[in-house]
Amino acid sequence: MYPELDQENSDDTEYVGVMWTNYYLCVCGEEWQDTHSCCCNDHCPVCNKEIEPYISDDGSLTTRKIDKAYQIASGSNSSANT
Ligand SMILES: [Zn+2]
Numbered sequence: 001m002y003p004e005l006d007q008e009n010s011d012d013t014e015y016v017g018v019m020w021t022n023y024y025l026c027v028c029g030e031e032w033q034d035t036h037s038c039c040c041n042d043h044c045p046v047c048n049k050e051i052e053p054y055i056s057d058d059g060s061l062t063t064r065k066i067d068k069a070y071q072i073a074s075g076s077n078s079s080a081n082t
Pocket of ligand 1: 026027028029030044045046047048049
């Protein structure tokens with residue numbers, strides 16, 4: 001017996017064409033950014049390590065917010081020093 005799954009295919013996600021600016025910081029110190037249609041990992045151009053973006057900007061983030069994320073990612077946040 002097959003339950004009739006009324007699977008509506010009304011899930012047509014509209015592609016709104018948002019481009020994300022992903023900011024990467026590698027453990028080797030290399031930093032770069034890339035623009036994608038999603039938040040995805042990238043490979044370090046120097047050591048080829050797969051890196052997750054420490055922040056992704058869909059255009060709504062302020063420079064200050066990105067800056068703060070960078071500080072956290074780079075470990076220059078000296079508040080956690082116990
Ligand atoms: Zn690297």
